[in-house]
Amino acid sequence: IYDALVAGYNIYIDDDGEFEKDWTLRVVGASQGGGDAIAVHKYLDTNTAVIKLPWGNFTFTLGELLNFEYSYACCGPYDPVATMEYYFSTRELEYPVVVPMVIKSMLGCNPDLAKKYKESDFYTDEYNKHKAEYDKLYAEKSTDADGINEKMAKDFNTESDKKILADDDHVFIERILNSTVLDRNSEICKDFMACLKKQDLTKGWEPRTKTYLYSSKGDQIVPPINTTELAELFNSCGVFCDVDWEMTDQGHIFTCGKFMGLSW
Numbered sequence: 001i002y003d004a005l006v007a008g009y010n011i012y013i014d015d016d017g018e019f020e021k022d023w024t025l026r027v028v029g030a031s032q033g034g035g036d037a038i039a040v041h042k043y044l045d046t047n048t049a050v051i052k053l054p055w056g057n058f059t060f061t062l063g064e065l066l067n068f069e070y071s072y073a074c075c076g077p078y079d080p081v082a083t084m085e086y087y088f089s090t091r092e093l094e095y096p097v098v099v100p101m102v103i104k105s106m107l108g109c110n111p112d113l114a115k116k117y118k119e120s121d122f123y124t125d126e127y128n129k130h131k132a133e134y135d136k137l138y139a140e141k142s143t144d145a146d147g148i149n150e151k152m153a154k155d156f157n158t159e160s161d162k163k164i165l166a167d168d169d170h171v172f173i174e175r176i177l178n179s180t181v182l183d184r185n186s187e188i189c190k191d192f193m194a195c196l197k198k199q200d201l202t203k204g205w206e207p208r209t210k211t212y213l214y215s216s217k218g219d220q221i222v223p224p225i226n227t228t229e230l231a232e233l234f235n236s237c238g239v240f241c242d243v244d245w246e247m248t249d250q251g252h253i254f255t256c257g258k259f260m261g262l263s264w
Contacts, residue, residue, distance in 0.1 A: 001040050027070075032076070033076070035077045038073050038201045041068075041071040041209065041211065042205050047062050061208065068209050071211045071212070072213075074214040075256055078200075079229050081196045081197050083226060084102070084196055087173050092171075094166075094252075097152065099177065103119060104119065110198075122178065134148070149171075150168075152175075153168060202232070205233075207237050209239070210242075211241050213227050214259045215245060215246065216254075216255040220252065221252035
């Protein structure tokens, strides 16, 4: 995202583009895009460049060079470990499509994990019977998330599940991830969680630029602990953080949709 920003900036300037004197950069996103927005925020606040000026060399953060004003994020998975722990504890997945996506992403960006485990090692026998179908859906992107959720419910929900689940397209996590992965004391679970921890945006860095956060306490896809933990980080560093809670405690999709209509 940062590379694209710099490329776009340079193309604009090279084409004789001009900025108004008071221009600023705002980084905005919702859901996974909210996590991405805070990841960019972290990158801008914690990386520097040395600029040569006539009176000497000076170090600036990338945010300072790009007039970074603030980030505005909604319902992002800022702490993936806390999010996965929430799925483990509640068991019922409102958005089951995301689980294989997380597995694939962790294997894709952690070579040590991919060297030690195959993707199929994470799944139940029943999911592995259908894995080729789902891999094709994920790769081709021919079916949207809702469609994959519905297919998962059709493929994996038992008759007893249907009587218990809150909605027709929900799926119990144990229908996708096998019992070893769900065992917090197992080696594969610990290795997986260690990879998720590397993506934690709520710890291990010091924000410099303010943020605005929008969230709902009724979110069952990205639990609100993500927002509270991120706010605690900003507050602990003395950096302005405004949290706007959706007062009706609506779910993830509604809250992100409402956020899209707000002024940024």
